[in-house]
Amino acid sequence: MSEPLRLAVSRGALFGETLDLLERIGVDTAVLRSDSRSLMFPGGEVTVVTMRPGDVPTYVEAGAVDLGITGKDVLMEQHERVVYELLDLGYGRCRMVVATRAGSRFADDLERRLGAVRIATKYPRVAARWFEQSGRQAEVIEVKGSVELAPLSGLADGIVDLTATGRTLEENDLEVREVIAECTARLVANRVAHKMRHDAIDRIVKRIGNGAA
């Protein structure tokens, strides 16, 4: 097969470690590291395409790229998108959690008195599913910026968000109440490319498997 595989890479928290990974499997990342304006970086075996983490499943599902690297949090939020999840890349480890004001039984009281808690999040579908599965009612409020602000200002009683070290939560007087999932970077593939270009994809997967361990 002559044409290089197209790989979508998220610019964001995972970007640095993703470049390290690509380097380990023999992709030249010098231009990727130095050039922050281009979006596509042609290569012999792999053409790297950079984008926002949340766009990766969209491009992969449509087949605009063959492979993508993004966080499990993004995949959970967009779980209706049909992509093959091939590998846990191990880095970018963090937890998707429910957090409320530290030390208070605030949320519990509200749930008892008002029948529902208000949850602010950038992951409205993950949050809604989590509360639904555990038989509780939540009013999910989608916010775009700093989620920690929501309970501090009274917009919400708690949040659903990603935390790596827990420091941001702590600084904002929030504490983890429940862990929804452990999230890491994942390698995903387009459904058609996974079949039509199985040799090329398996080669990459194998090389990552050997190098990432």
Add this chain to the structure above:
Amino acid sequence: MGGLRSQASQGNYPIPAGTRDILPEEMRELRQLSSALLETFQRFGYGEVSTPTMEYEDVLVQGDERAAGASYRLFDEHGQVLALRSDMTIPIARLAATRFADAEPPLRFCYLSHAYRAVRPQRGQQREFLQAGIELIGADAPDGTVEVLEVLTAALDAGGLPRARVGLGHAGMFTALLQEMGVPPADGRPVLEALSRHDLVELEQRVAALGLDERRRRTLATLPQLRGGAEVIERAIEVGGDDVRAPISRLAEVSGRLGERGIAERVIFDLGLVRDLGYYTGAIFEVYDPALGHVIGGGGRYDGLLARFGHPLPACGFALYVERMHVAQAEEDRARAEGRT
């Protein structure tokens, strides 16, 4: 797009989400494609049938508990629940069982029909979509399966998609494998669910939790990743040994016959293939074209479906999504123009 459109020309008379109008230029190409497909089916001896767009919901549920994913329902003047069909397989099973109850099998039917599903509208996938396909009723595996695959590859050629390939898997293989390994069905269910979500990472985690020995664990984790030519079957037996031999034997039978018909290189064996409709029992298909990221068709064996209508006969068929094939044609033309093929 030629220039900006004035507010007035857009009008304010919307059509339902996931439906669309088709104008003459596109319609001419779609008609051409549809005719080429129907002619191919008829050349192989498949007679065209048409069934009502609406069926009684009860009848669809008789074929599949989830009415094959039918999403649009209405009441008739007697308060009966009607459903817009979501595919043609159940309506044709009903037709065969009622109108051809005394006919000598095998029966060969083809169709060109609209069906309806509440999908997220995207490229070439609307909520009202056109399907072209066949149903071969009363012909067992592997011969019936091979015949259907032969018609399918001929249809892809007639549709101008010589690079298209058919993914071929087996609906019950993974379930049989878990059973062979003595995994209780309740423990196996999360494994099957991860498989149907194409989540191979979670599949591996679920498999690890089953408490099987190292080799069986590796078999379950590796098998869904095996896809390619007939060598895949050898490879599966290499990995899984005796556990795999029986579950994979039906695929191995088909594999042997494909070469005789000269279509071996059109088929990609895929041991991780799953389809979301409940009535499939044996071989399952998905159709791909390298120019398009979406599946352009699918099908498989449904040996239990006719029995649910009181007429136990094995059966097999496929449906091609005509609009998606058309998108693939356009993409193939573009790839050729850019020298990418």
